[in-house]
Amino acid sequence: DAGITQSPRHKVTETGTPVTLRCHQTENHRYMYWYRQDPGHGLRLIHYSYGVKDTDKGEVSDGYSVSRSKTEDFLLTLESATSSQTSVYFCAISESSYQGYEQYFGPGTRLTVT
Amino acid sequence: DQQVKQNSPSLSVQEGRISILNCDYTNSMFDYFLWYKKYPAEGPTFLISISSIKDKNEDGRFTVFLNKSAKHLSLHIVPSQPGDSAVYFCAASYGQNFVFGPGTRLSVLP
Numbered sequence: 775d776a777g778i779t780q781s782p783r784h785k786v787t788e789t790g791t792p793v794t795l796r797c798h799q800t801e802n803h804r805y806m807y808w809y810r811q812d813p814g815h816g817l818r819l820i821h822y823s824y825g826v827k828d829t830d831k832g833e834v835s836d837g838y839s840v841s842r843s844k845t846e847d848f849l850l851t852l853e854s855a856t857s858s859q860t861s862v863y864f865c866a867i868s869e870s871s872y873q874g875y876e877q878y879f880g881p882g883t884r885l886t887v888t
Numbered sequence: 889d890q891q892v893k894q895n896s897p898s899l900s901v902q903e904g905r906i907s908i909l910n911c912d913y914t915n916s917m918f919d920y921f922l923w924y925k926k927y928p929a930e931g932p933t934f935l936i937s938i939s940s941i942k943d944k945n946e947d948g949r950f951t952v953f954l955n956k957s958a959k960h961l962s963l964h965i966v967p968s969q970p971g972d973s974a975v976y977f978c979a980a981s982y983g984q985n986f987v988f989g990p991g992t993r994l995s996v997l998p
Contacts, residue, residue: 822984864932
């Protein structure tokens with residue numbers, strides 16, 4: 775298994791509070807991603823990073839920000855959490871194979887905003 | 889507008905039989921396709937992939953077929969086992985851009 779950890783694994787927070795989720799990898803992969811998973815939508819990309827301090831927006835980036843100050847860490851911040859951000863959040867890393875890029879996922883963080 | 893579709897939310901098959909999971913895509917730029925399996929309370933795990941220059945890729949009990957003209961791919965699991973019961977996500981990519989389908993829940997009945 776790829777060395778990816780996420781913290782916390784579960785969090786309950788109140789509307790309007792800031793929340794930061796952490797993804798840590800030990801694989802030294804260049805690319806890191808944050809997804810959210812919701813019923814009927816599969817996995818939707820929030821933000822991704824293609825190197826230290828290099829990030830870009832994904833499909834559902836509104837209300838989220840990210841930072842990557844080290845290769846191994848990718849942080850996702852909800853500046854002011856809303857109930858619509860209740861979801862399961864997955865971090866992923868990717869590396870190229872001889873065919874293309876493959877992603878490997880962390881165990882997920884279940885976030886509940888009350 | 890979903891670029892990757894999995895039109896069957898769920899599928900049930902008997903143990904030992906073949907499971908066929910389907911996926912359709914709309915973007916012709918996709919050149920690499922992947923299948924992931926997800927158990928409850930775990931992250932998705934990579935299962936098998938196929939490049940757009942191929943029409944079939946096989947790995948043990950798992951085979952992925954790609955029909956580029958129809959923009960359709962399928963995952964065949966033979967024989968199906970109870971441990972295969974999970975949600976299966978199809979994903980399509982070009983470069984570092986990945987798009988996932990909504991998933992199909994497979995139940996393999998003993």
